[in-house]
Amino acid sequence: MISALWVMVGISLLLGAVLGYSAIKFKVEGNPLVEKIDAVLPQTQCGQCGYPGCKPYAEAIAKGEADINRCPPGGEEGIRKLADLLGVEYKPFGEGAGPKAKAVAFIDENTCIGCTLCLQACPVDAIVGAAKQMHTIVASECTGCELCIAPCPVDCISMVPLPENIQTWKWPYPVYALTPAPLNQPEAESV
Amino acid sequence: MRQLYRYHGGIHPTEHKLESSELPSKSAPLPSRLILPLHQHIGNGAKVEVQVGDKVLKGQMLASAQGMISAAIHAPTSGTVAAIEPHVVAHPSALDGLCIHLVPDGEDRWMAHAPLDFHSLAKRELLDSLRAAGIVGLGGATFPTHVKYSLTPEQRIQTLVINGAECEPWITTDDRLMREHAAGIVSGIRVLQHLSEPAEVLIGIEDNKPQAIAAMREACAGSDIEVMAVPTLYPSGGEKQLIRILTGKEVPSGDRPTSIGVACSNVATAYAIHRFVDHGEPLISRQVTVTGNVRTPQNLEVLIGTPLAEIVRLAEPLPDGTGYIIGGPMMGLHVDELDAPMVKATNCIIVKSAQLFPPAPPAMPCIRCTRCAEVCPADLQPQELHWFAKARDFGKAQEYHLFDCIECGSCAYVCPSHIPLVQYYRFAKSEIWQREQELQAAEIARERHEYRLFRIEREKQEKAERLAQKEKAVQAAKPAVATPLPVAAPADADPNDTLQMRVDADIARANMQLRIDAAVARAKEQAATAQPRNTEVLTPQQQAEIAEIEARRAKIREMASHAGADDEPPKQS
Numbered sequence: 001m002i003s004a005l006w007v008m009v010g011i012s013l014l015l016g017a018v019l020g021y022s023a024i025k026f027k028v029e030g031n032p033l034v035e036k037i038d039a040v041l042p043q044t045q046c047g048q049c050g051y052p053g054c055k056p057y058a059e060a061i062a063k064g065e066a067d068i069n070r071c072p073p074g075g076e077e078g079i080r081k082l083a084d085l086l087g088v089e090y091k092p093f094g095e096g097a098g099p100k101a102k103a104v105a106f107i108d109e110n111t112c113i114g115c116t117l118c119l120q121a122c123p124v125d126a127i128v129g130a131a132k133q134m135h136t137i138v139a140s141e142c143t144g145c146e147l148c149i150a151p152c153p154v155d156c157i158s159m160v161p162l163p164e165n166i167q168t169w170k171w172p173y174p175v176y177a178l179t180p181a182p183l184n185q186p187e188a189e190s191v
Numbered sequence: 192m193r194q195l196y197r198y199h200g201g202i203h204p205t206e207h208k209l210e211s212s213e214l215p216s217k218s219a220p221l222p223s224r225l226i227l228p229l230h231q232h233i234g235n236g237a238k239v240e241v242q243v244g245d246k247v248l249k250g251q252m253l254a255s256a257q258g259m260i261s262a263a264i265h266a267p268t269s270g271t272v273a274a275i276e277p278h279v280v281a282h283p284s285a286l287d288g289l290c291i292h293l294v295p296d297g298e299d300r301w302m303a304h305a306p307l308d309f310h311s312l313a314k315r316e317l318l319d320s321l322r323a324a325g326i327v328g329l330g331g332a333t334f335p336t337h338v339k340y341s342l343t344p345e346q347r348i349q350t351l352v353i354n355g356a357e358c359e360p361w362i363t364t365d366d367r368l369m370r371e372h373a374a375g376i377v378s379g380i381r382v383l384q385h386l387s388e389p390a391e392v393l394i395g396i397e398d399n400k401p402q403a404i405a406a407m408r409e410a411c412a413g414s415d416i417e418v419m420a421v422p423t424l425y426p427s428g429g430e431k432q433l434i435r436i437l438t439g440k441e442v443p444s445g446d447r448p449t450s451i452g453v454a455c456s457n458v459a460t461a462y463a464i465h466r467f468v469d470h471g472e473p474l475i476s477r478q479v480t481v482t483g484n485v486r487t488p489q490n491l492e493v494l495i496g497t498p499l500a501e502i503v504r505l506a507e508p509l510p511d512g513t514g515y516i517i518g519g520p521m522m523g524l525h526v527d528e529l530d531a532p533m534v535k536a537t538n539c540i541i542v543k544s545a546q547l548f549p550p551a552p553p554a555m556p557c558i559r560c561t562r563c564a565e566v567c568p569a570d571l572q573p574q575e576l577h578w579f580a581k582a583r584d585f586g587k588a589q590e591y592h593l594f595d596c597i598e599c600g601s602c603a604y605v606c607p608s609h610i611p612l613v614q615y616y617r618f619a620k621s622e623i624w625q626r627e628q629e630l631q632a633a634e635i636a637r638e639r640h641e642y643r644l645f646r647i648e649r650e651k652q653e654k655a656e657r658l659a660q661k662e663k664a665v666q667a668a669k670p671a672v673a674t675p676l677p678v679a680a681p682a683d684a685d686p687n688d689t690l691q692m693r694v695d696a697d698i699a700r701a702n703m704q705l706r707i708d709a710a711v712a713r714a715k716e717q718a719a720t721a722q723p724r725n726t727e728v729l730t731p732q733q734q735a736e737i738a739e740i741e742a743r744r745a746k747i748r749e750m751a752s753h754a755g756a757d758d759e760p761p762k763q764s
Binding site: 044054 | 283284611634639640643646
């Protein structure tokens with residue numbers, strides 16, 4: 001009886017020591033959930049969620065401060081992925097907060113006065129320009145966040161929807177009507 | 192006799208080859224207009240090298256290869272570039288692609304061209320010249336040939352497989368090509384042999400083409416090239432399937448044949464290489480089968496860029512046509528109108544009729560019979576892939592190796608419920624590709640955003656440091672006057688002592704005055720030496736550039752001063 005108790009105590013001490021050691025040795029810095037949530041977000045850094053960028057929004061979700069339906073660029077699928085990841089219910093977008101068609105910013109270079117305000121607003125440094133020099137958008141890097149539109153004093157920035165071309169075209173979901181076969185259908189000739 | 196192997200599955204669709212295979216192939220007459228899409232191959236589209244209005248000669252490069260995976264495009268005949276604008280191309284989207292429009296002048300005048308002595312060239316040079324000659328795989332995928340044969344030193348090619356299987360019904364271009372140009376194909380194979388240095392060369396031809404097999408055997412007699420007759424079974428002409436039949440090796444999932452020491456090219460590609468190496472002609476034409484509901488089904492040698500409608504007219508289509516197929520009936524593109532031009536991938540045009548191609552019966556639900564799995568040549572589970580694609584469960588579809596699907600259509604062919612299975616796979620593939628691209632774009636945006644935050648932080652720090660240093664410099668540079676005026680009060684001073692406070696205030700004021708004076712002096716000094724910043728420190732190279740530009744300006748000014756008489760304004764280089 002006593003020896004059995006000692007064995008149990010010994011095992012518990014040993015396991016406790018192992019657990020304690022690994023808690024120090026394998027400690028994960030930061031919250032890994034934030035990284036996972038951040039990976040799902042579209043990284044437009046648009047701030048439409050009310051947070052200054054995707055990472056802060058991810059942190060807020062991880063802390064349980066923010067809803068998962070605040071990211072219009074991520075689309076419905078983004079919400080579904082977040083719901084999957086966090087094990088919560090899917091939540092539709094609020095009214096008028098749905099996703100928009102993809103677009104990139106365009107600067108009307110005749111109107112631009114070179115004030116650099118949009119340069120400072122761009123979260124991904126996708127605008128090239130200098131003081132009193134004409135600015136232009138690096139379209140390939142533009143995330144379409146629209147943050148540059150508000151600061152422009154001469155309203156020379158507009159959003160141009162991306163046209164569909166052969167490279168971006170996708171095969172449509174096959175849609176066909178399921179119709180009952182005619183009763184006396186002739187044998188279909190094989191080709 | 193070498194042993195042949197079998198791959199899983201396969202089907203036996205009605206062949207319909209005899210319609211077009213018995214007439215000798217003819218050259219199509221010069222069309223009224225040539226439309227050359229810039230994107231005729233896998234990879235980057237070509238870069239336009241001509242301008243509207245340019246007169247070009249036959250064989251002249253119109254667009255050059257852009258990046259590693261790309262190929263050039265050449266003028267199929269002499270004429271004038273009429274436009275560079277979007278035009279309908281043979282693509283399932285029915286969207287327009289950028290094309291060069293060429294109006295032939297009827298002279299068909301070649302530019303200077305000469306055969307290439309490929310033995311004297313380094314392999315890299317030979318590959319580059321293939322890239323510049325626009326040679327791509329003509330079996331259907333149009334993968335640039337120079338990329339396929341750009342082998343790293345570790346990659347050893349054991350077997351070179353030449354694909355003459357031509358398994359898809361109706362198509363007979365390779366059959367006619369092998370019968371009529373066997374010697375040319377063999378001389379093209381010599382170039383591929385030189386590039387890949389294989390231990391053996393095998394030509395695989397389906398046994399429903401006995402004349403082609405005989406012609407190739409005759410051309411290869413006494414050489415190290417082996418011509419193998421393979422059993423007729425669709426899709427034996429698939430690259431991975433033919434490699435399996437001839438060598439017994441299986442290309443690993445998601446890999447290229449070169450990873451198992453096999454290179455595979457089509458006979459038409461070998462012939463195109465022969466035209467380039469032995470005659471100096473870039474890829475400007477190819478053989479195409481026109482068949483189906485036409486009076487004279489036949490093979491034609493057609494210039495790339497010829498409007499497809501003009502090609503079909505040569506075979507005299509019958510009045511009860513119900514549409515067209517560009518490519519074969521199993522994998523080709525069904526269209527109602529033939530507005531698109533011929534591209535390097537076009538090997539067949541079929542005119543449909545209600546009899547030959549009855550409309551597909553209505554699709555019905557999957558009954559899980561797994562007949563598709565029995566015929567799948569890639570050894571996949573098509574029914575599972577169909578369910579996953581239908582449910583948009585793309586992760587699962589990828590787990591079931593969706594990307595090993597070669598879209599041969601065997602599963603849809605045998606499906607008793609007539610489900611358009613391949614459409615589901617294509618839908619799933621393009622969705623996955625798009626997601627992949629979006630993920631990459633998000634990754635780049637994240638990096639850029641994080642770098643921006645880092646940059647702003649760094650700039651803030653640098654600014655603070657600069658200020659601190661300035662402060663220090665001011666303190667250090669201050670003349671002796673500044674030092675006898677310490678701001679700090681003596682430690683033992685009574686803080687309530689008004690006199691002490693007044694003295695402190697005086698000292699502070701004096702210090703401020705000193706600083707203001709120094710700032711004014713500095714500003715004056717700066718104003719005196721003010722100059723545009725970016726011209727202050729110049730490297731000798733930049734100075735030389737400036738001098739050169741100034742000289743050019745002077746020259747232009749001089750020319751402009753006594754222009755008037757000159758007929759043309761000076762051209763700036």
